[in-house]
Amino acid sequence: xxxxxxxxxxxxxxxxxxxxxxxxxxxxxxxxxxxxxxxxxxxxxxxxxxxxxxxxxxxxxxxxxxxxxxxxxxxxxxxxxxxxxxxxxxxxxxxxxxxxxxxxxxxxxxxxxxxxxxxxxxxxxxxxxxxxxxxxxxxxxxxxxxxxxxxxxxxxxxxxxxxxxxxxxxxxxxxxxxxxxxxxxxxxxxxxxxx
Numbered sequence: 001x002x003x004x005x006x007x008x009x010x011x012x013x014x015x016x017x018x019x020x021x022x023x024x025x026x027x028x029x030x031x032x033x034x035x036x037x038x039x040x041x042x043x044x045x046x047x048x049x050x051x052x053x054x055x056x057x058x059x060x061x062x063x064x065x066x067x068x069x070x071x072x073x074x075x076x077x078x079x080x081x082x083x084x085x086x087x088x089x090x091x092x093x094x095x096x097x098x099x100x101x102x103x104x105x106x107x108x109x110x111x112x113x114x115x116x117x118x119x120x121x122x123x124x125x126x127x128x129x130x131x132x133x134x135x136x137x138x139x140x141x142x143x144x145x146x147x148x149x150x151x152x153x154x155x156x157x158x159x160x161x162x163x164x165x166x167x168x169x170x171x172x173x174x175x176x177x178x179x180x181x182x183x184x185x186x187x188x189x190x191x192x193x194x195x
Contacts, residue, residue, distance in 0.1 A: 001098045006087025008102050012109045013117040014079040015059035017071060030056055034064035034071075054158040074155060081152040082117055084145055085124035118156050118163065122170055125149040129174040129190070133181040143189055150193030 017030075029049065034056040036047045043053040051058065056067055057074045064071075086105075090098045108116060128146055150171075157167035171194050178187035 001095055002087045002090040005090035005098055005101050005105075006083040008105045009086035010079050010083035012105045013082050015075055017059065017061045017063060017075075030058060030061035031064055034061065034067045038064070038066035050161055052158045052161045052164075054155060055160065057155065057159045077148075078121070078152050078155065081145075081148050082121050082124075085121065085128065085149065088145070089124055089127060118160075119166075121149070121152060121156070122166060125153060126170065126174070129177060132186045133177040133183055135181070135183070143186065146186065147189055147193040150190055154194055 029051070032047070033049065033051060033053075035041075036043070037053060037056055041047050049055060054074075055061075056064065057071055059075065061071060086101070090101055093101065125146075128142070128149060132142065132146060153167055153170060157164045171190065174190050175187050178184075178190060
């Protein structure tokens with residue numbers, strides 16, 4: 001059942017963006033951020049916006065040929081990490097709670113487009129770090145998922161600057177928690193994945 005939760009999490013969070021830029025606000029700013037990235041514009045001096053230099057990776061971004069393959073890769077990667085974390089979390093739940101989680105994910109599909117799934121990614125990542133600190137999970141697969149999660153969260157913090165403070169707090173808290181638990185390897189992995 002946890003695998004089904006993971007599959008539903010992937011399907012409900014994965015987005016392919018919008019079509020070509022149209023006469024809409026979202027269509028215009030995502031197209032400009034794609035153009036800026038593909039032309040090597042310096043973020044902060046050549047272009048300033050509340051979304052970061054990877055803002056064109058927003059799930060509501062418009063199609064831009066120069067960045068499309070990177071966009072699709074990022075959407076698949078972030079959705080896979082979300083699915084793996086959701087499935088891992090669901091393993092510790094009863095079947096009834098797993099079914100409720102599936103229903104919630106399906107009901108929240110319109111809300112999962114951007115911020116909700118991104119915030120859930122931080123929350124599920126924090127649970128994974130807690131398990132690492134408490135030595136409940138020490139397998140290579142768990143460490144790999146922790147590294148993949150950190151990379152996904154780093155990408156998100158460069159996609160939307162309002163997530164940067166949350167990302168910094170996540171890294172600091174995770175590092176402190178792992179070091180206090182004398183999980184030095186896991187702390188080094190977390191730090192290197194964030195860099």
